[in-house]
Amino acid sequence: MKLVLFFLLAGVFPGWSETRGATFAPITLYTQFQQAPPEGVLQALEDEVESIMAPIGLRFEWRELGKAGGHEVSAELAVVAFQGRCDTAGLMAYSKFEGALGWTHVSDGQILPFTDVSCDRVREFVESGLLALRAEDRAEKYGRALGRVLAHELYHIFAHTMRHGSVGVAKESYNVRDLLTDEFQFQAKESRMLQTSRPRHAVENAAGSM
Numbered sequence: 142m143k144l145v146l147f148f149l150l151a152g153v154f155p156g157w158s159e160t161r162g163a164t165f166a167p168i169t170l171y172t173q174f175q176q177a178p179p180e181g182v183l184q185a186l187e188d189e190v191e192s193i194m195a196p197i198g199l200r201f202e203w204r205e206l207g208k209a210g211g212h213e214v215s216a217e218l219a220v221v222a223f224q225g226r227c228d229t230a231g232l233m234a235y236s237k238f239e240g241a242l243g244w245t246h247v248s249d250g251q252i253l254p255f256t257d258v259s260c261d262r263v264r265e266f267v268e269s270g271l272l273a274l275r276a277e278d279r280a281e282k283y284g285r286a287l288g289r290v291l292a293h294e295l296y297h298i299f300a301h302t303m304r305h306g307s308v309g310v311a312k313e314s315y316n317v318r319d320l321l322t323d324e325f326q327f328q329a330k331e332s333r334m335l336q337t338s339r340p341r342h343a344v345e346n347a348a349g350s351m
């Protein structure tokens with residue numbers, strides 16, 4: 142019995158280093174910003190999500206929600222709302238911080254593909270660290286921090302889990318260093334979950350039906 146179980150599991154969980162990425166269709170991310178972000182922040186944000194997810198085999202197409210037509214067909218999608226002001230103006234060395242950096246919507250125990258990232262809270266959380274950087278590096282590092290928070294929320298959506306990892310992008314709470322350090326990735330366990338737990342159903346005309 143144990144042997145059968147083992148083989149079943151082995152079939153469901155192939156090595157995560159296999160190049161399965163080529164077989165996954167890109168996931169469409171519809172973004173909505175309360176205030177338009179500076180180009181440098183937006184670029185660093187998208188680059189970071191890609192660099193965290195690409196080794197796992199997840200690819201993304203980014204679309205602005207307001208500009209999406211009703212005719213796009215996406216096998217998988219998520220809608221991301223960025224709350225507050227997504228720039229690095231007016232950084233302060235000492236500020237109060239409270240609340241979640243990002244959150245994903247849940248209804249009746251089902252994780253919905255709707256997530257929010259608080260630009261204000263992420264900025265307030267890391268701003269003393271950003272101030273220690275050269276002024277010209279701040280937008281990029283802040284955008285990268287936003288990308289890490291978004292990657293965490295996308296993990297909940299596409300691994301279909303509310304659980305957290307013990308280390309890496311999937312862990313429950315971040316410190317300032319996690320958000321500003323050069324290297325921050327998923328662990329192998331959460332990477333496997335992202336590869337194997339994703340829904341296979343197609344959602345057509347999702348943008349038009351919202």
Ligand SMILES: [Zn+2]
Pocket residue numbers: 293297305312313
């Ligand atoms: Zn979480």
